[in-house]
Amino acid sequence: MRKGIHLVPVTACLMLVLGLALLVPNNAKADLLxxxxxxxxxxxxxxxRVYDVLDGAGGSEGYFDTIExxxxxxxxxxxxxxxxxxRSGWTSNLVNPTYALGTSSSAIDELYFDSYFSGxxxxxxxxxxxxxxxxxxxxxxxxNWTGSRLTYATYIDPCARDYDRSAVPEPATMLLLGTGLVxxxxxxxxxxxxx
Numbered sequence: 339m340r341k342g343i344h345l346v347p348v349t350a351c352l353m354l355v356l357g358l359a360l361l362v363p364n365n366a367k368a369d370l371l372x373x374x375x376x377x378x379x380x381x382x383x384x385x386x387r388v389y390d391v392l393d394g395a396g397g398s399e400g401y402f403d404t405i406e407x408x409x410x411x412x413x414x415x416x417x418x419x420x421x422x423x424x425r426s427g428w429t430s431n432l433v434n435p436t437y438a439l440g441t442s443s444s445a446i447d448e449l450y451f452d453s454y455f456s457g458x459x460x461x462x463x464x465x466x467x468x469x470x471x472x473x474x475x476x477x478x479x480x481x482n483w484t485g486s487r488l489t490y491a492t493y494i495d496p497c498a499r500d501y502d503r504s505a506v507p508e509p510a511t512m513l514l515l516g517t518g519l520v521x522x523x524x525x526x527x528x529x530x531x532x533x
Contacts, residue, residue: 368386368387368388368467368469368477368479381416381454381455381456381457382454382455382458382459383416383421383452383453383454383455384452384453384455384488385422385450385451385452386450386451386452386453386467387448387449387450388402388405388448388449388450388451388469389447389448389449390447390448400447400476401445401446401447401471402445402446402447402449402469402470402471402476403441403442403443403444403445403446403470403471403472404439404440404441404442404469404470404471404472405420405439405440405441405449405451405467405468405469405470406437406438406439406440406466406467406468406469406470406501407419407420407437407438407439407440407453407465407466407467407468408436408437408438408465408466408468408499408501408502409435409436409437409438409463409464409465410464410465410466410480410499411462411463411464412455412457412461412462412463412464412465412483413455413456413457413461413463414435414436414455414456415432415435415436415438415453415454415455415456416432416454416455416456417432418430418431418432418454419431419432419438419453419454420438420439420440420451420452420453420454421451421452421454422450422451422452423440423449423450423451424448424449424450424451425442425446425448425449427442427443427444428440428441428442428449428451429441429442433503433504433505433506434502434504434505434506435506436502437501437502437503438453445471445472459485460485460486461485462482462483462484462485463482463483464480464481464482464483465480465481466478466479466480466481466494466499466501467479467481468494468496475496477493478493478494478495478496479491479493479494480494
């Protein structure tokens with residue numbers, strides 16, 4: 339008999355370990371912490387915690403630097419839509435009434451923030467939260483608020499919906515376009531009077 343390492347069992351063990359490692363999620367998770375009471379008229383907010391699901395287990399794959407919220411049904415987000423970040427360096431942008439974006443220049447493994455909504459707290463709404471590190475998708479949730487009760491799916495596919503990431507035109511752009519149209523109309527009227 340030959341003594342030594344048998345390659346078949348070693349290879350099989352390595353493949354099993356690699357396969358199990360691929361099954362472990364490498365993502366971040368968002369949990370609802372609290373509901374805010376209606377403030378400033380009808381607006382209200384929810385407190386969230388986004389964190390590395392492997393935190394404490396020696397993993398670091400759940401880091402993230404971008405949080406996107408897309409309103410699917412219900413009143414639009416307030417402006418600014420995301421507030422009270424627990425870490426410095428995070429910014430909030432209302433890209434359009436149904437798209438809220440939170441970004442940071444560096445990836446982190448835990449963040450608390452509030453999402454603000456217009457409209458009455460008693461009105462139902464549905465929105466998706468997508469969590470990213472650069473271009474790599476970490477995790478997503480579909481959040482359903484019935485007006486009194488919240489449920490959310492623990493995972494969604496970021497390509498499952500056609501999200502509107504287009505920006506709302508700036509007021510200066512609209513002013514420039516409007517001025518140009520008025521000029522064209524005035525020029526057209528002058529030509530009609532000369533004829």
